Amino acid sequence: MEERMLTLGLAGGLDPVYDCRYDAPQYFTYDAAAVLVEDGQVVAAVEEERLNRVRRTNKFPFDALRACLRQRGVALQDVDRIAYYSSEETANFLVGRLRAAFPELAGVPDARGLLQAAIQREMKCAIDPERIVFVPHRLTHAVSAAAMSGFERSLVYVIDNEGGVFTGTRARGSRSCLTELAAFSPQKSLGELCHRTIRALGYSPFEEAEAMELAPHGDPAVHRAAMREVYRLLPDGDYDLAFQRLAAVVSKAPGRLRGEPVEQAHKDVIAALEEAISEIVLHVLRHHRTASGVRQLCLAGGGAQICAVNSRVLASGLFDEVFVQPAAHDAGCALGAALYAADAPPRRAPLDHVAWGTDLGTADAALPALRRWGAFVTAERSAACSTAARSGPSPTTTRWIGSPPSSRSIASNARSSS
Template identity: 35%
Template sequence: MGNGIAFKRRELPGLDPRHYRIVQGLDSAAALVTEDGVVAAAAEERFTGEKATGAFPVRSIEFCLRRAGIDMADVDRVAYGFDYRPSELDDASAYTRRRFDEVYSPEVMRAQLAERWPDLDWETRFVPVPHHLAHAASAFHLSGFDEALVLVADGMGETESLTVAAGRGRDLEVLHTVPALHSLGSLYGAATLHLGFEFAMDEYKVMGLAPYGDRERHAGLLDELVRLGPDGTFSVPLLGENRDWREHETHAGSLRGLTRLFGPPREKGEPLEQRHMDMAAAVQTALERALTHVLRHFSERTGLRRLCLAGGVALNCTANGVISRSRLFDDVFVQPAAGDDGSALGAALHVHQSQPGTAAPGRMTMPYWGPEFPAADIDALLAGAPGCVTRPYEERAHLVTDVAKLLADGDVVSWFQGRMEFGPRALGNRSILADPRDPQMRDRLNGLIKQREDFRPFAPVVREEDAHEYFEITRSESARHAHMLFTVRTREEFRSALPAITHVDGTARIQVVRRSDNERLWELIGAFGTLTGVPVLLNTSFNLRGQPVIADPALALSTYLRSRLDHLVLGDVLVTRTADPDEGR
């Protein structure tokens, strides 16, 4: 549904530019699944450079095919993570009827496939999968659980915004759905707009802002945001204030309601005030309260003691941390591409698991499913590259030792290794690494390098054997923290020693690394710990403001050379610029 924004711009000219993102079908991606598991997966934004693009994922598809060494004719089924059917909602107006015909109809996707691969039978190869079923499959089938409760929450699927299912074996049984009119994801998105950020892109900024707010200030308004009902039900009154389809397209009614409750909206770029922080805290509290309300009921009803989370709301690592610490479940799994990019993976997994005799893929490890580049390509790129000095290493141990020294001395290193991660988090192969002990490091990264808001926190990466010492988790819980999707508390005695990765509320969004999952990163953390006594690094994504995470060496080099990053490591080569990037500006 990559033409959703273009359709809306054509049909509804003159809107606030941020309102054009209130559409379905962003974060397009492709994944290839075989009997060997997940062979390849990548988001289209990494190839086009357009962050969160909804464009038809032709480059991602081509990458997956190349990775497997096959052609599209070798693919048995092409699964699609939406299954729109005509409904009363689509007949609400001429606008919604045209939108179904031009954007939502499965025939639109078949036509795009046929345009690129015209000799194949798309009537039989193309399989639409209901959106929430795709999300649920993306988590359950990679969790390694024989049975689990599965909760999917996002803005909306076809008509629903939250689904509770029971996963057993290869089957997913839907137990409960919440219609889009009461969407937790849409409420959070409307709050994101009210606070001056981008809908369906900047919700994590609201999450990061919330700990600066007073959760008690608006405690009396929580029912105005999400009203809890019996048997795990809830409603979202503010979304009912959108009076017609036009207001649904802009959340105009919901935004009026937020203004009534919290005061005037913040314009983009205006200073953040305490009232904005208090509002973010209230919305975050309402979300956590609703999710735990639903999960408590269905955990009691089903007796299931394991949980899978998916959908865009499952990227709210603060809420995930609350759920994890609630002890409602013995184990919690979040598939790292929990947003709509992951629905491509889930659709493929669902269709694959539906085939008789198919074995379950088991618990996934790291989502290193993207492209990688041979050393020869990196050497060719760097040969005579202007503005930098390169130092190749024959021994990995020497590279790790030298980079650890640079980090310990306060330098910031961009780290490009192996296969690219799938999902929004940089998990050690497309990362920026820094010293978490430096109290100025967060401001330095936010202001000079990432060029982003100063309130936003950074994440730590820590080895599995050290995680419990620095953070409030047990050894047995470390596996759930491999993908940077839960906040945990930094142990109080280490909060002052780790200021760059400990948020204002004492929490951190940790990534726990096992040696078997990423040996090079594991060794680097260990070498840094040997030098400093603290085996923890700051890890953030390798990109600059407005840029998707870096996909290839050429973009890595060009980004580094125009940034204020101190060093770049491409594979086994340390790159250092010879001139200040601001010279001549």
């Protein structure tokens, strides 16, 4: 019998849901998820928030990990590699900060040891620390998009806190399918530009979807001149951000606390923000599209979830095809980490589903669970379900991964049409 290779990709913090022992710096870890890859193919994937019910959770994905193992019918001891969505250098820096705050960590030498201890404590089994693979965060985003696009050759743009531009090819495994063309430091983070703007308007950093939904109702021209002082387009697809000048933009809108009514001035600021991000993204892409000659594009990272920006990219005519990673946020990093650690060959056909989550089961199993949430939802058996129940069990089951359809859930393969 041929031996299989199992790789587990993880994203999230180190605490289980019931503990706050190792809280990372604010917004450092979130969107926890687990992905199981077998011989280079995804066999299970689920976000932790779907199971622990904490939206955009920063906890370790223990429930998601268990769900992936259970779905495939394997134990943690059967897994060959455990991939984490951070470089070892970055993770060790974080451990250094934790060690200063928690004297009991004095005996933990590094991030590898801390990750091993956290998993062993919760899963109650020994793991070899050499099985742990650290994958740089930017790479996990890039691999998660390039390897699932089905493109022979593509330009890959990661719009994230540490973004970058790559060329991708499916001729090699996931560890070597990317060539970096440009790297953008946190000082050039479009996500930070977005977060600073919406925080000043009374939104939390995790309410960027709700805030950006205001853009179509605002007029970007009102604050266009002020917003253009915040960024500077440079040669070769580069740019600078002057965060200190953002105050001149947001001060034009009245102060607002979270939950208070939104006024037209707030909508105008958001519209100007969206226009600025679109202009920067297109500036970057125009240069690298011309320099590389590649006409297929992959997008990943939290900034890739701004639908209006994606629409502008598609409408620009720069690319024949645009693939947006469905889990473009940090949960998708678990997928990229697993594919990278497994050195999985990129897909030869575009991603056509994301049905890797837990099985919802039949209507008879789902309805009682839904009705327990009766204060928030109404669950009824449809006529189609009743007909199916009378005629016997349906061969079709439904699975999910990530977000339900919303502004955080984007079509996986947007194609231009004539």
